[in-house]
Amino acid sequence: xxxxxxxxxxxxxxxxxxxxxxxxxxxxxxxxxxxxxxxxxxxxxxxxxxxxxxxxxxxxxxxxxxxxxxxxxxxxxxxxxxxxxxxxxxxxxxxxxxxxxxxxxxxxxxxxxxxxxxxxxxxxxxxxxxxxxxxxxxxxxxxxxxxxxxxxxxxxxxxxxxxxxxxxxxxxxxxxxxxxxxxxxxxxxxxxxxxxxxxxxxxxxxxxxxxxxxxxxxxxxxxxxxxxxxxxxxxxxxxxxxxxxxxxxxxxxxxxxxxxxxxxxxxxxxx
Amino acid sequence: xxxxxxxxxxxxxxxxxxxxxxxxxxxxxxxxxxxxxxxxxxxxxxxxxxxxxxxxxxxxxxxxxxxxxxxxxxxxxxxxxxxxxxxxxxxxxxxxxxxxxxxxxxxxxxxxxxxxxxxxxxxxxxxxxxxxxxxxxxxxxxxxxxxxxxxxxxxxxxxxxxxxxxxxxxxxxxxxxxxxxxxxxxxxxxxxxxxxxxxxxxxxxxxxxxxxxxxxxxxxxxxxxxxxxxxxxxxxxxxxxxxxxxx
Ligand SMILES: Nc1ncnc2c1ncn2[C@@H]1O[C@H](COP(=O)(O)OP(=O)(O)OP(=O)(O)O)[C@@H](O)[C@H]1O
Ligand SMILES: [Mg+2]
Numbered sequence: 001x002x003x004x005x006x007x008x009x010x011x012x013x014x015x016x017x018x019x020x021x022x023x024x025x026x027x028x029x030x031x032x033x034x035x036x037x038x039x040x041x042x043x044x045x046x047x048x049x050x051x052x053x054x055x056x057x058x059x060x061x062x063x064x065x066x067x068x069x070x071x072x073x074x075x076x077x078x079x080x081x082x083x084x085x086x087x088x089x090x091x092x093x094x095x096x097x098x099x100x101x102x103x104x105x106x107x108x109x110x111x112x113x114x115x116x117x118x119x120x121x122x123x124x125x126x127x128x129x130x131x132x133x134x135x136x137x138x139x140x141x142x143x144x145x146x147x148x149x150x151x152x153x154x155x156x157x158x159x160x161x162x163x164x165x166x167x168x169x170x171x172x173x174x175x176x177x178x179x180x181x182x183x184x185x186x187x188x189x190x191x192x193x194x195x196x197x198x199x200x201x202x203x204x205x206x207x208x209x210x211x212x213x214x215x216x217x218x219x220x221x222x223x224x225x226x227x228x229x230x231x232x233x234x235x236x237x238x239x240x241x242x243x244x245x246x247x248x249x250x251x252x253x254x255x256x257x258x259x260x261x262x263x264x265x266x267x268x269x270x271x
Numbered sequence: 272x273x274x275x276x277x278x279x280x281x282x283x284x285x286x287x288x289x290x291x292x293x294x295x296x297x298x299x300x301x302x303x304x305x306x307x308x309x310x311x312x313x314x315x316x317x318x319x320x321x322x323x324x325x326x327x328x329x330x331x332x333x334x335x336x337x338x339x340x341x342x343x344x345x346x347x348x349x350x351x352x353x354x355x356x357x358x359x360x361x362x363x364x365x366x367x368x369x370x371x372x373x374x375x376x377x378x379x380x381x382x383x384x385x386x387x388x389x390x391x392x393x394x395x396x397x398x399x400x401x402x403x404x405x406x407x408x409x410x411x412x413x414x415x416x417x418x419x420x421x422x423x424x425x426x427x428x429x430x431x432x433x434x435x436x437x438x439x440x441x442x443x444x445x446x447x448x449x450x451x452x453x454x455x456x457x458x459x460x461x462x463x464x465x466x467x468x469x470x471x472x473x474x475x476x477x478x479x480x481x482x483x484x485x486x487x488x489x490x491x492x493x494x495x496x497x498x499x500x501x502x503x504x505x506x507x508x509x510x511x512x513x514x515x516x517x518x
Binding site: 144146147149150151152153154155156157160164165168169172 | 356359
């Protein structure tokens with residue numbers, strides 16, 4: 001978490017506070033009134049689905065993306081064709097269209113209709129997977145050839161070579177890019193509101209319809225996403241520190257930024 | 272020593288596209304023999320020894336290692352790789368794993384050893400290459416000489432019958448070369464079969480049974496070190512030796 005982002009937050013809060021006068025009507029989600037509290041609670045409960053949607057879709061997209069990347073890099077001709085077609089096809093579909101198709105179209109084909117949440121997870125994962133496949137492909141290609149040769153010369157099977165040598169190094173390298181994709185995922189999950197999953201945006205929309213205070217409620221919604229993205233960035237940074245940098249060494253020594261400064265200050269006994 | 276060929280190359284040729292990197296190479300290495308390979312850059316030294324554990328596939332000729340023919344059969348390749356250790360110019364240690372994990376990965380995954388046995392063996396070989404205290408460090412925290420010795424230990428942990436070295440000291444600072452060569456000389460003294468691509472001619476004189484000179488993908492000369500250095504038969508060998516021995 002960087003200092004500039006802290007500034008951003010402060011400026012945002014100042015704007016909101018400034019809005020407490022004039023045409024703003026914060027009463028709608030004011031913690032000081034009973035109805036405000038109910039509304040606030042209604043909005044905040046959306047975090048659960050937004051987080052679950054994004055996390056599950058991200059995990060699924062990562063697994064699918066890894067398989068697709070490996071197919072493209074190491075597969076036979078068919079594997080490479082599958083990789084190209086998959087990436088080109090799913091990359092071309094607008095996320096919103098994907099969500100609508102999975103929720104309203106897919107049940108007609110397979111005969112089971114999914115709850116909006118699961119349609120959302122599948123659609124977001126499908127939409128995201130080609131991008132993750134490309135990230136992994138670049139990451140795996142960036143691992144030095146000698147690594148694979150050393151693994152081969154030890155007699156490791158292809159699976160073990162990938163599992164213990166190549167993929168761990170590739171993941172470390174692409175972690176920042178994956179973190180970036182996760183931020184996109186958090187934002188894309190707002191689109192799932194269209195099929196009725198009660199995540200942050202859906203709840204905001206419903207409250208706007210009931211209360212007719214779009215300015216306050218959507219401003220609050222923006223702040224909710226801002227908090228989520230900040231937490232996600234901090235989480236990715238933490239993972240990077242834990243897993244080590246591109247060379248695989250722990251990067252504690254390279255740590256910078258707010259948490260590190262706080263941690264260092266705390267160690268020195270400062271508040 | 273009973274002359275049982277453990278490596279045999281017969282008429283081995285290899286192409287990279289239109290470029291022929293190996294031209295009908297013959298090579299016989301008996302059990303326990305040490306062969307040093309030298310030659311100018313691009314002469315095919317790396318290509319030749321990388322064919323011995325199928326890091327490169329040859330197109331013509333027959334390679335037999337430890338009684339197994341190296342063809343496309345993946346079972347043969349796996350079996351041969353388990354018996355043949357390789358040390359690279361750039362060490363190629365796994366940077367995301369500790370030294371200990373670098374050493375135990377092969378025995379545990381390719382040999383099915385238990386973690387405890389593999390670690391015991393790893394500590395044994397780390398002591399042999401004289402860095403017993405570095406087991407928990409990461410490769411990036413070691414000097415080049417130490418890294419190369421870890422790489423040698425990593426290969427030895429597989430209990431190979433043959434060790435291949437591709438310019439093991441070329442990426443090292445001069446003061447670290449001898450610490451690696453010492454380990455290799457010791458290994459040779461214990462009877463390991465070794466094929467070593469190197470321009471360290473002192474090492475060749477001390478250790479080699481045969482010195483091979485390659486040029487333009489061909490084996491130009493193969494002789495015991497005394498004859499090789501004192502009376503090279505080919506002009507190309509002489510020119511090459513003049514160049515590398517003059518400094
Ligand atoms: N993957 C490859 N693709 C195309 N050409 C290659 C490839 N690998 C090697 N070559 C070519 O084959 C020839 C022999 O290469 P090789 O690496 O075996 O030489 P070398 O004797 O080991 O040289 P050096 O002393 O520089 O390591 C060189 O001309 C090289 O350019
Ligand atoms: Mg070479």
